[in-house]
Amino acid sequence: MGLDIRIPLGVMFTILGLLLTGFGFFSDPVIYQRSLGIDINLWWGLALLLFGALMLCLGWRAAGGRTH
Amino acid sequence: MHPREIDWVIMGVYFVFVLGVGYALRRQVKTSTDYFLSGRSIPAWVAGLAFLSANLGAQEVIGMAASGAKYGMATSHFYWVGAVPAMVFLGVFMMPFYYGSQARSVPEYLKLRFDEKTRGLNAISFATMTVFSSGISMYAMGLLLNLLLGWDFDTSVWLSAAVVLIYILLGGLTSAIYNEVLQFFLIVFGFAPLVFLGLKDLGGWQGLSARLTHVATAQGFAPQAWSSTWSQMGDPTSNPMGVEWFGVAMGLGFVLSFGYWCTDFLVVQRAMAAHSMSAARRTPLIAAVPKMLFPFLVIVPGMIAIASTQHTGASGFVLPHKPDGTLNYDLSIPMMLSHYFPHGMLGLGLTALLASFMSGMAGNVTAFNTVWTYDIYQAYINRGASDHHYLNMGRVATVFGIGLSVAAAYVANHFNNIMDMLQLLFAFVNAPLFATFLLGMFWKRATGHGAFAGLLCGTAAAALHHGLTLPRGSVAGIKGGWLALLHAYPSEMAQNFWTAIWAFTVCLVVTIAVSLITRPRAENDLVGLVYSLTPRLRETDQAWYARPAVLGAGVLAATLLLNLIFW
Numbered sequence: 001m002g003l004d005i006r007i008p009l010g011v012m013f014t015i016l017g018l019l020l021t022g023f024g025f026f027s028d029p030v031i032y033q034r035s036l037g038i039d040i041n042l043w044w045g046l047a048l049l050l051f052g053a054l055m056l057c058l059g060w061r062a063a064g065g066r067t068h
Numbered sequence: 069m070h071p072r073e074i075d076w077v078i079m080g081v082y083f084v085f086v087l088g089v090g091y092a093l094r095r096q097v098k099t100s101t102d103y104f105l106s107g108r109s110i111p112a113w114v115a116g117l118a119f120l121s122a123n124l125g126a127q128e129v130i131g132m133a134a135s136g137a138k139y140g141m142a143t144s145h146f147y148w149v150g151a152v153p154a155m156v157f158l159g160v161f162m163m164p165f166y167y168g169s170q171a172r173s174v175p176e177y178l179k180l181r182f183d184e185k186t187r188g189l190n191a192i193s194f195a196t197m198t199v200f201s202s203g204i205s206m207y208a209m210g211l212l213l214n215l216l217l218g219w220d221f222d223t224s225v226w227l228s229a230a231v232v233l234i235y236i237l238l239g240g241l242t243s244a245i246y247n248e249v250l251q252f253f254l255i256v257f258g259f260a261p262l263v264f265l266g267l268k269d270l271g272g273w274q275g276l277s278a279r280l281t282h283v284a285t286a287q288g289f290a291p292q293a294w295s296s297t298w299s300q301m302g303d304p305t306s307n308p309m310g311v312e313w314f315g316v317a318m319g320l321g322f323v324l325s326f327g328y329w330c331t332d333f334l335v336v337q338r339a340m341a342a343h344s345m346s347a348a349r350r351t352p353l354i355a356a357v358p359k360m361l362f363p364f365l366v367i368v369p370g371m372i373a374i375a376s377t378q379h380t381g382a383s384g385f386v387l388p389h390k391p392d393g394t395l396n397y398d399l400s401i402p403m404m405l406s407h408y409f410p411h412g413m414l415g416l417g418l419t420a421l422l423a424s425f426m427s428g429m430a431g432n433v434t435a436f437n438t439v440w441t442y443d444i445y446q447a448y449i450n451r452g453a454s455d456h457h458y459l460n461m462g463r464v465a466t467v468f469g470i471g472l473s474v475a476a477a478y479v480a481n482h483f484n485n486i487m488d489m490l491q492l493l494f495a496f497v498n499a500p501l502f503a504t505f506l507l508g509m510f511w512k513r514a515t516g517h518g519a520f521a522g523l524l525c526g527t528a529a530a531a532l533h534h535g536l537t538l539p540r541g542s543v544a545g546i547k548g549g550w551l552a553l554l555h556a557y558p559s560e561m562a563q564n565f566w567t568a569i570w571a572f573t574v575c576l577v578v579t580i581a582v583s584l585i586t587r588p589r590a591e592n593d594l595v596g597l598v599y600s601l602t603p604r605l606r607e608t609d610q611a612w613y614a615r616p617a618v619l620g621a622g623v624l625a626a627t628l629l630l631n632l633i634f635w
Contacts, residue, residue, distance in 0.1 A: 008089055019081070036383060040265070051257070
């Protein structure tokens with residue numbers, strides 16, 4: 001099949017997760033009034049990071065299995 | 069709230085990845101089968117998510133939230149009575165014939181099972197329909213992006229058309245399918261926090277239900293009308309949909325949903341691209357699992373929007389009004405995105421919307437180019453050309469398919485009524501389809517003449533029924549009653565469901581009657597195409613829990629449970 005979609009999926013969500021987490025960390029807390037006081041960028045960014053990492057792990061493990 | 073830098077960066081990342089996937093796949097397309105059917109090489113879970121995502125276009129996301137606001141939890145009938153059982157039926161009973169017959173498209177199956185004219189009728193109506201539907205959803209997208217991003221209509225339409233065009237041209241169906249997987253996860257991750265924030269704002273599910281009782285009583289319904297699925301379905305006057313249980317189960321469930329999910333090439337193509345028979349059968353079953361949870365992602369936001377409008381939560385969200393003073397339900401999700409999401413998440417939410425638009429468009433385009441090339445061009449225009457020629461024709465078809473969709477979007481922008489009329493016409497053509505496939509796959513006596521006559525009469529019956537009935541309170545015309553008025557339905561939805569029931573029944577009866585007086589095909593020709601003449605599949609190579617029948621039963625049991633919980 002050539003391309004394992006989990007790799008681009010993992011990379012994209014890792015990048016999005018880093019962007020959101022980073023922005024959530026440094027942004028002015030005033031903007032989180034609209035999200036009911038929750039720093040949704042930080043928390044949801046972490047969730048995206050976790051999902052991205054999981055996809056990368058699954059993709060790499062499958063790739064490792066094929067080369068052996 | 070318009071996006072700022074961080075939001076644009078997030079949207080930019082998405083664009084880079086969808087185009088990148090197309091670019092990475094450019095060398096894999098060597099034959100027409102690679103381009104149109106991904107060389108039948110897709111794993112089941114990828115095909116399953118693409119199956120779901122291709123249908124998850126703008127109309128689905130925006131429309132389901134709007135219905136959630138208008139009708140409440142009962143909207144989930146579209147999932148829990150409609151889509152999920154139909155997907156199980158497709159995987160367990162129908163996929164063996166679609167995949168096993170080696171048909172390259174749904175119309176081609178009709179050619180193998182019935183005859184050339186039945187295929188022609190289906191191929192031409194399907195191709196026209198997909199192009200226009202894609203145009204209509206592009207139009208909706210243009211309006212929405214104008215509101216949310218401040219882009220003008222031309223920029224939105226041309227930019228999204230160009231992105232979809234590039235990635236399909238590069239990687240064909242594989243590229244569309246892989247991107248649909250990215251799009252699926254973006255839609256889920258983009259909208260899930262919206263539901264969380266909305267519910268939190270209203271005090272959780274309890275707070276939502278409490279507010280929905282005010283919504284219901286304010287419009288003269290029983291208090292639980294917006295938060296239950298079946299309890300108010302005994303009588304059409306006691307629920308906002310204006311339908312009763314029989315219309316829901318038969319019209320929406322059996323006829324419309326089975327008709328769409330089991331025969332529409334847009335979704336079936338994803339399963340046909342799977343790498344083996346068992347993967348093809350598992351495709352719709354895998355898709356059914358997230359599908360049954362989708363009401364919480366797309367319908368609940370609409371319910372939150374209307375509940376909050378009736379009796380606001382701490383943050384004071386209200387739905388905007390249309391110029392005519394009625395609430396603009398279609399803006400439930402877009403307005404909630406810009407109300408609850410700070411910059412950053414706003415970018416992700418908008419990316420989810422863009423992803424849903426693009427997955428829907430790519431679904432239409434890939435289905436169109438395949439049906440055009442195999443079922444119209446190869447069948448009627450240029451029969452014996454080389455495979456390379458058809459591959460190139462597929463690329464050309466991708467360009468003019470998207471071109472026609474863009475043109476349709478502009479027509480819709482200028483003449484809204486034409487599009488309403490076309491959609492009505494498509495509904496007539498689609499309504500009887502499931503009867504034809506049901507008889508074709510499960511009754512060996514059904515003949516080509518029978519199927520053709522049944523389809524024509526079924527479509528005529530749909531038009532006739534529509535011409536003779538009207539939803540209460542509407543004027544005769546596009547809403548129905550353009551011949552005479554024999555019956556008034558409590559709502560437009562009830563009228564639609566019954567139009568479908570009539571079309572299905574007439575198609576069924578006519579197909580049977582004409583088949584009985586015409587000559588049947590030799591049984592040898594029907595092996596692999598009809599249930600009773602096809603050897604049963606042995607699924608012994610899989611663990612018991614991965615067998616389609618077991619998966620299907622599990623999915624149905626879970627769906628039944630959801631119906632009971634939200635009764």
